[in-house]
Amino acid sequence: MTRRSLCATVLLAVSAATAEAGEKGFFDWAHGDWYLTVGAAGYAAPEFEGASDMVFRATPMISLGKVGPEARFTSRNDNISLSLMDTGSFRAGPVGKIVFPRDADDADGLQGMDDVKGGLELGAFAEYYPTDWLRVRGELRYGVRAHDGIVGDVAVDAFKDMTETVRISGGPRLSFASADYFDTYYGVDAEESAASGLAEYDPGGGMRSAGVGGAITWKATEKVTASLFGEYARLLGPAADSSLVKERGSPNQFMVGMSTTYRFNFTIP
Numbered sequence: 001m002t003r004r005s006l007c008a009t010v011l012l013a014v015s016a017a018t019a020e021a022g023e024k025g026f027f028d029w030a031h032g033d034w035y036l037t038v039g040a041a042g043y044a045a046p047e048f049e050g051a052s053d054m055v056f057r058a059t060p061m062i063s064l065g066k067v068g069p070e071a072r073f074t075s076r077n078d079n080i081s082l083s084l085m086d087t088g089s090f091r092a093g094p095v096g097k098i099v100f101p102r103d104a105d106d107a108d109g110l111q112g113m114d115d116v117k118g119g120l121e122l123g124a125f126a127e128y129y130p131t132d133w134l135r136v137r138g139e140l141r142y143g144v145r146a147h148d149g150i151v152g153d154v155a156v157d158a159f160k161d162m163t164e165t166v167r168i169s170g171g172p173r174l175s176f177a178s179a180d181y182f183d184t185y186y187g188v189d190a191e192e193s194a195a196s197g198l199a200e201y202d203p204g205g206g207m208r209s210a211g212v213g214g215a216i217t218w219k220a221t222e223k224v225t226a227s228l229f230g231e232y233a234r235l236l237g238p239a240a241d242s243s244l245v246k247e248r249g250s251p252n253q254f255m256v257g258m259s260t261t262y263r264f265n266f267t268i269p
Helices: 004-024 178-185 190-196 245-248
Strands: 032-046 054-066 080-083 089-098 119-131 134-144 150-161 166-177 206-219 224-235 252-268
Touching: 032 206, 032 224, 054 252, 089 134, 134 178, 150 178, 166 224, 178 206
Parallel strands: 054 080
Antiparallel strands: 032 054, 032 252, 080 089, 089 119, 119 134, 134 150, 150 166, 166 206, 206 224, 224 252
């Protein structure tokens, strides 16, 4: 996985949207009905990737796109995205994720490890609805400032409306990353090893985790939605083999929390 391959993925997503606009151009394509969903999620999660202890965290939830012919399924796992192409059963466009800093003073398990800066992950997403009750979504993102690696996530969600306002959903999750990503969050160099007592570890790229997630979503009003969710991920490959995980953490990663969002509808004439 290289920066060039990620750039090509983003360019393909943008080019697809531009092609959809035809000879009229992008700004004519932008005319029409749009939605903006904003909100936040609060949840209990490991205090750092690979940790066994949990802390409370909060993160924003933002989604922007054109209103399509079918109702959209959204998940807490979806990062900030802009749908540039939307056919009803297929959506694609750029995506971004806020990456919070990792401070060695914030957790006993990180004592002796270097701090990790906060930053962003930018890339592209695509999602497909093979049926009216199933969504497959993939994201490919490149780290900016926080790390220099590439991260990919794939999620499959089946969803069913139990009532007019209550929906249940869930399915498998899969994540992979490049060596630069694993080196930032799971690598232990000679200086860190001497300061922390952890064994030196120089990871390569590969699978990061596999797991499952689910949610119960309540549509309080036409614009307000609340959700209870839970996730489990089992660290794999370079992540599970890290001395940070083996000696001070756990490959079993749990998350549970709730979120709420508000949807704005607007029209670009």
